[in-house]
Amino acid sequence: MSLAAVKATGRLPDLSHVPLVDEVGVKERAARFQTRSIKKASKIEALHMVLSMIDLTTLEGQDTPGKVKQLCQKAIHLHDALPGLPHVAAICVYPTMVGIAKKALGNNGINVASVATAFPSGMAPRQIKLEETRIAVDDGADEIDMVISRGAFLQGEYGFVFDEIAAIKEACGDAHLKVILETGELGTLDRVRRASILAMHAGADFIKTSTGKIQPAATLPVTLVMLQAIRDYFYETGRMVGMKPAGGISSSKLAIHYLVMLRETLGNAWMTPEWYRFGASSLANDVLMQLQKQATGVYQSADYFSKD
Amino acid sequence: MSSDPSKLAFHDGWQYAPAPESTDHVSIDEQYELFIGGDFSKPEEERYFDTINPATEERLSSVALAGSADVDRAVKAARKAYSGAWSKMKAAERGKYIFRIARILQERAREFSVLESLDGGKPIRESRDIDIPLAAAHFFYYAGWADKLEYAFPGRTPKSLGVAGQVIPWNFPLLMASWKIAPALACGNTVVLKPAETTPLTAMRLAEVIREADLPPGVVNIITGAGETGAAIVNHDDVDKVAFTGSTDVGRIIQRSLAGTGKKYTLELGGKAANIIFADAAIDQAVEGIVNGIFFNQGHVCCAGSRLLVQESVAEEVIAKLKDRMETLIVGDPLDKNTDIGAINSAEQLDTIRSYLSIGREEGAEMYQSSCKVPETGYWCRPTIFTGVSQSNRIVQEEIFGPVLAIQTFRTLEEGLTKANNTPYGLSGGVWTDKGAKIFKMTQSIRAGVVWANTFNKFDPTSPFGGYKESGVGREGGLHGLDAYVTLES
Numbered sequence: 001m002s003l004a005a006v007k008a009t010g011r012l013p014d015l016s017h018v019p020l021v022d023e024v025g026v027k028e029r030a031a032r033f034q035t036r037s038i039k040k041a042s043k044i045e046a047l048h049m050v051l052s053m054i055d056l057t058t059l060e061g062q063d064t065p066g067k068v069k070q071l072c073q074k075a076i077h078l079h080d081a082l083p084g085l086p087h088v089a090a091i092c093v094y095p096t097m098v099g100i101a102k103k104a105l106g107n108n109g110i111n112v113a114s115v116a117t118a119f120p121s122g123m124a125p126r127q128i129k130l131e132e133t134r135i136a137v138d139d140g141a142d143e144i145d146m147v148i149s150r151g152a153f154l155q156g157e158y159g160f161v162f163d164e165i166a167a168i169k170e171a172c173g174d175a176h177l178k179v180i181l182e183t184g185e186l187g188t189l190d191r192v193r194r195a196s197i198l199a200m201h202a203g204a205d206f207i208k209t210s211t212g213k214i215q216p217a218a219t220l221p222v223t224l225v226m227l228q229a230i231r232d233y234f235y236e237t238g239r240m241v242g243m244k245p246a247g248g249i250s251s252s253k254l255a256i257h258y259l260v261m262l263r264e265t266l267g268n269a270w271m272t273p274e275w276y277r278f279g280a281s282s283l284a285n286d287v288l289m290q291l292q293k294q295a296t297g298v299y300q301s302a303d304y305f306s307k308d
Numbered sequence: 309m310s311s312d313p314s315k316l317a318f319h320d321g322w323q324y325a326p327a328p329e330s331t332d333h334v335s336i337d338e339q340y341e342l343f344i345g346g347d348f349s350k351p352e353e354e355r356y357f358d359t360i361n362p363a364t365e366e367r368l369s370s371v372a373l374a375g376s377a378d379v380d381r382a383v384k385a386a387r388k389a390y391s392g393a394w395s396k397m398k399a400a401e402r403g404k405y406i407f408r409i410a411r412i413l414q415e416r417a418r419e420f421s422v423l424e425s426l427d428g429g430k431p432i433r434e435s436r437d438i439d440i441p442l443a444a445a446h447f448f449y450y451a452g453w454a455d456k457l458e459y460a461f462p463g464r465t466p467k468s469l470g471v472a473g474q475v476i477p478w479n480f481p482l483l484m485a486s487w488k489i490a491p492a493l494a495c496g497n498t499v500v501l502k503p504a505e506t507t508p509l510t511a512m513r514l515a516e517v518i519r520e521a522d523l524p525p526g527v528v529n530i531i532t533g534a535g536e537t538g539a540a541i542v543n544h545d546d547v548d549k550v551a552f553t554g555s556t557d558v559g560r561i562i563q564r565s566l567a568g569t570g571k572k573y574t575l576e577l578g579g580k581a582a583n584i585i586f587a588d589a590a591i592d593q594a595v596e597g598i599v600n601g602i603f604f605n606q607g608h609v610c611c612a613g614s615r616l617l618v619q620e621s622v623a624e625e626v627i628a629k630l631k632d633r634m635e636t637l638i639v640g641d642p643l644d645k646n647t648d649i650g651a652i653n654s655a656e657q658l659d660t661i662r663s664y665l666s667i668g669r670e671e672g673a674e675m676y677q678s679s680c681k682v683p684e685t686g687y688w689c690r691p692t693i694f695t696g697v698s699q700s701n702r703i704v705q706e707e708i709f710g711p712v713l714a715i716q717t718f719r720t721l722e723e724g725l726t727k728a729n730n731t732p733y734g735l736s737g738g739v740w741t742d743k744g745a746k747i748f749k750m751t752q753s754i755r756a757g758v759v760w761a762n763t764f765n766k767f768d769p770t771s772p773f774g775g776y777k778e779s780g781v782g783r784e785g786g787l788h789g790l791d792a793y794v795t796l797e798s
């Protein structure tokens with residue numbers, strides 16, 4: 001998959017002009033998406049789309065080369081019993097596993113995404129973060145998932161956070177940059193919206209909700225606020241930025257409602273793996289189970305789907 | 309925001325497949341009779357009229373047309389029930405019957421939802437999630453008051469009035485029936501209710517529920533008919549209380565005819581509510597509030613936010629976002645679970661709406677409609693907004709009762725307030741701002757019965773509802789709603 005890099009505005013916007021967010025209203029709107037009934041052909045199409053948008057993820061201290069290789073096999077062969085399935089968008093791993101993943105994936109069109117910048121806390125000096133990013137890119141990472149410095153952001157040091165993202169973006173070279181806001185640590189939806197705008201102006205190709213290590217991770221309301229920020233940025237600059245909700249999306253039904261929200265907020269142009277990802281580890285098997293059910297009319301035991 | 313915003317596209321690519329709610333669990337009779345004295349009986353003149361599905365224009369059933377003799381029969385049955393069992397019954401027993409109606413409505417909610425959408429054209433999502441649950445909630449709420457009325461009026465002794473004559477509109481058929489019947493029964497009155505001509509089916513199903521709940525015969529009588537039937541109820545000598553929801557024109561006629569009769573009355577009439585958006589509002593949620601305010605129930609809502617007043621500095625942004633949001637509204641089959649805007653209730657109402665669309669354009673306003681497809685048969689109106697309108701335009705002054713929004717801008721709070729109050733109506737209003745002080749200032753100054761802050765079109769049985777000025781007299785719902793059905797002795 002080729003992702004076209006686009007230049008960002010490169011200056012810190014006045015965040016006091018970012019629209020305010022009313023939490024009650026956001027939750028109400030998010031709940032409304034869940035009343036959409038997606039059936040038949042549109043459901044199958046959505047399930048295929050979900051699979052193609054997954055960043056299949058393993059981010060554990062106990063990860064081994066063997067485990068990563070297995071996950072890469074899963075990425076290529078999601079479920080060969082069902083013909084015509086797409087492959088996932090990317091494998092998401094720690095920097096030390098990038099080389100292994102790159103080799104295991106070969107030329108299957110699946111990207112390697114590496115977390116970086118002292119994931120998940122981001123508590124490291126900037127030189128370390130830059131160096132880590134360069135190493136991951138040198139080892140073959142197509143995408144970098146960085147974390148913002150939440151402490152600095154919460155202290156109001158927006159310039160620091162902005163500069164850091166811009167510097168990492170530069171270190172990424174041709175690799176695509178996803179900026180993780182870790183919304184579970186930002187506390188309010190107003191901050192989520194401001195952080196989204198800041199990250200996009202600093203050069204983010206994608207904005208991403210969470211590391212998956214902090215609760216709450218991705219939720220529909222948080223993702224809606226970020227999608228609305230992407231829309232505002234698009235209105236203003238004409239540049240499309242991608243969205244990646246990550247953590248906590250493990251059922252097909254919920255994933256489909258994320259797609260409904262995407263469609264009704266940003267429209268169909270965003271409904272490709274180039275502009276939308278799910279950060280998830282167990283979602284793929286649930287989608288496969290649903291597709292099998294659509295094909296045969298019955299649910300199969302979880303034992304028929306490989307767990308990697 | 310730049311003057312030429314990049315456009316979002318909503319119509320290509322992934323689409324939602326039809327997701328129709330099944331109708332096979334709902335049976336509709338070939339013909340419906342009058343529900344009088346606990347039984348279904350033919351009208352004296354044996355005249356009937358058709359009720360149709362506004363989404364398909366197909367006939368659903370024939371319904372009895374009650375004449376004045378039938379009205380008289382119904383009032384006599386109500387009087388007999390009042391003097392007999394009902395007024396002598398222990399209040400807790402009375403409450404038991406009302407609870408029973410509430411429970412049966414909940415049990416049969418799916419059936420009622422489908423019927424409501426078939427007969428009235430409203431989307432199944434709304435009948436399923438709003439109309440029917442709220443109708444049941446009203447019965448539950450007032451059932452609880454039945455044996456606690458002395459606590460509602462401390463130091464006074466509330467007494468029932470007698471026979472209540474009730475005439476309801478077509479926009480929320482079952483819900484309006486529950487608003488009327490539940491407090492009347494809780495206070496110990498009996499009822500003669502006439503549903504609207506175009507939406508009688510859920511009321512007739514409610515008659516079945518009332519029978520199933522085993523209410524004493526004649527406590528609730530439901531008779532179908534047209535305007536003349538309603539007039540006969542209102543003007544019947546033995547009716548003690550009149551409750552009407554409908555147009556201001558008819559409300560005026562009723563009020564005139566009731567003058568000097570000593571009958572107690574409540575009137576819920578039209579509205580032309582202002583939804584006021586300040587620059588410091590949460591803009592995206594406010595846009596959602598505009599949509600809920602005017603496109604809910606095809607805009608067939610007396611308290612609809614049909615005028616948008618938006619502060620100058622954010623007007624461009626609000627309108628651009630509203631237009632994008634309108635593109636995602638799905639107009640079509642009311643029974644499809646994904647439909648946002650259903651069918652206009654009747655050909656007559658569609659004509660009214662269309663005439664206002666012409667008036668708006670003739671007045672020089674700029675009309676914008678979403679680009680969605682609408683079915684060929686049936687009565688449909690795309691969501692519509694008018695910009696460049698003035699306070700003197702008819703589309704700003706008159707109630708359209710359709711999915712049509714008139715947008716104006718204002719500069720100062722005072723200007724917004726003046727425009728909001730510059731209307732003969734006063735039913736509802738909306739304020740959108742992040743500032744608490746501004747909310748208090750505005751809600752105290754808007755002359756309307758209901759003012760929502762940072763939300764719109766929220767209803768609850770515990771909350772009173774009603775209008776100022778030409779929007780009506782009296783309150784329904786909540787504690788205040790009891791007052792309309794009792795006389796207070798000291």
